[in-house]
Amino acid sequence: MQRTVIIYESEYGTTEKTAKYLSLILGPAIYCKTTEFKDEYKDFDFIIIGSPVYSGKFLTKITEFINENISWLNEKNIALFSISLSIKDGIENLMEIEKLMKNVVSKKALGGKLELNKLNKKDSDALKIFSKQLGMEMGDVNNFNLEDVVNYALQLKALKENLIAKYSSDDLESEIEEFLSNHNTCTLSTSFKERVRSTPIEYNYFNGYIYLLSEGGEKFANILLNNNVSLAVYEDYTTMNNLAGMQITGKASIIENKEEYREIIEKKGLNPEFIERMPVNMNILKIKIEKIEFLYSKFKKMGYEPKQILEFD
Numbered sequence: 001m002q003r004t005v006i007i008y009e010s011e012y013g014t015t016e017k018t019a020k021y022l023s024l025i026l027g028p029a030i031y032c033k034t035t036e037f038k039d040e041y042k043d044f045d046f047i048i049i050g051s052p053v054y055s056g057k058f059l060t061k062i063t064e065f066i067n068e069n070i071s072w073l074n075e076k077n078i079a080l081f082s083i084s085l086s087i088k089d090g091i092e093n094l095m096e097i098e099k100l101m102k103n104v105v106s107k108k109a110l111g112g113k114l115e116l117n118k119l120n121k122k123d124s125d126a127l128k129i130f131s132k133q134l135g136m137e138m139g140d141v142n143n144f145n146l147e148d149v150v151n152y153a154l155q156l157k158a159l160k161e162n163l164i165a166k167y168s169s170d171d172l173e174s175e176i177e178e179f180l181s182n183h184n185t186c187t188l189s190t191s192f193k194e195r196v197r198s199t200p201i202e203y204n205y206f207n208g209y210i211y212l213l214s215e216g217g218e219k220f221a222n223i224l225l226n227n228n229v230s231l232a233v234y235e236d237y238t239t240m241n242n243l244a245g246m247q248i249t250g251k252a253s254i255i256e257n258k259e260e261y262r263e264i265i266e267k268k269g270l271n272p273e274f275i276e277r278m279p280v281n282m283n284i285l286k287i288k289i290e291k292i293e294f295l296y297s298k299f300k301k302m303g304y305e306p307k308q309i310l311e312f313d
C-alpha cells in the first residue's frame with residue numbers, strides 16, 4: 001500500500017491537528033514534526049509538508065528541513081499546505097517554497113486560528129507590533145474549517161491513487177467481473193442527512209450494473225431522497241497477505257420498466273410469473289456503477305499496487 005508521511009511544524013496546534021486529520025484520511029500514514037522525522041520515512045511514497053505562517057513567513061524549521069533533505073525529496077511527489085489567517089499569506093509562502101523542490105504536485109492554503117490568551121509572551125508582543133503596523137486591534141480569529149481539510153485530504157487521496165502502477169484496465173475489468181460473479185452478497189450503504197443504513201443483501205452483477213431484489217425497507221427511505229450509494233463485497237479476513245475486498249460507488253434507481261424488470265428476474269433464474277403472483281411487491285434496485293476500488297493481494301503478488309481503481313463511464 002502507498003504510504004504517506006506528513007511533515008509539519010506547529011506552535012499552537014492548528015497545523016498539527018490538520019496534519020493528523022490528513023493522516024487519518026490518507027492512511028496508511030504517519031505525521032511527524034521535523035525533529036521526529038526518521039530515515040525510514042524516506043521510503044514512503046507520498047510526502048506532505050505543512051507549516052503555519054508567522055509574521056509573513058513559514059517557520060524556519062520547515063524551510064531548513066526542505067533544504068537539508070532536498071536530494072531525496074526531489075525523487076518524490078510532494079504536496080504542500082499552509083495554515084494562516086490570511087489565505088493570501090499562505091499562497092505567497094506556498095509559491096516560494098514550491099520553487100525549492102522539483103515535484104510539487106499540489107499546494108493548498110488552509111485557514112488558521114488565533115487565540116490571544118494562549119499566546120506566549122514573545123508571540124503576544126510580536127502580534128502587538130503587527131497590530132500597530134496594521135493600525136487595528138487584533139482579536140481572536142477562527143478561520144480553521146474542518147470541511148476544507150477533509151475535502152483537501154480527499155483530493156490528495158485521489159491524486160495519490162492516480163500515481164500508482166496501474167494494472168491494465170481490460171485485465172482489471174475481468175478480475176472485477178470474476179470477483180463479483182464469484183460472490184453473491186454485498187453490504188449496501190445508503191444515507192440521507194443524519195440517517196445512515198447498511199443492508200446485507202444478495203446481488204447480481206450484469207454489464208456494469210448491480211441488481212438487488214427487495215421487498216422494501218428503510219434503505220428505500222434513503223434512496224428515494226439520495227440515490228448515491230456505496231456497496232462492499234469482500235472475503236473474510238485471514239491474513240494481511242490475503243486481502244480481497246471491493247468498495248463500489250454508484251447511483252441507485254428503482255426499475256419501473258416492465259420489460260426490463262422481467263429480463264432481470266429471468267437473468268436471476270427466477271420465473272417472472274411467479275414473482276408477479278406474489279402477495280407483495282418485489283422491487284428491483286439497479287445500481288449504475290461509477291467507481292470500483294478493489295483491494296486484492298493478488299495484484300501485489302503480480303508486482304502492482306494491491307489497491308486498483310476502475311472508473312466507469
Ligand SMILES: Cc1cc2nc3c(=O)[nH]c(=O)nc-3n(C[C@H](O)[C@H](O)[C@H](O)COP(=O)(O)O)c2cc1C
Nearest residue numbers: 010011012013014015052055056084085086112113
Ligand atoms: C505572532 C503571530 C504572527 C502571525 N503572523 C501571521 C501572518 O503573518 N499571516 C497570517 O495569515 N497569519 C499569521 N498568524 C496566524 C497564524 O498563522 C495562525 O494562528 C495559525 O493557526 C498558527 O498555526 P499553529 O497553531 O499550527 O502554530 C500569526 C500568529 C501569531 C501568533
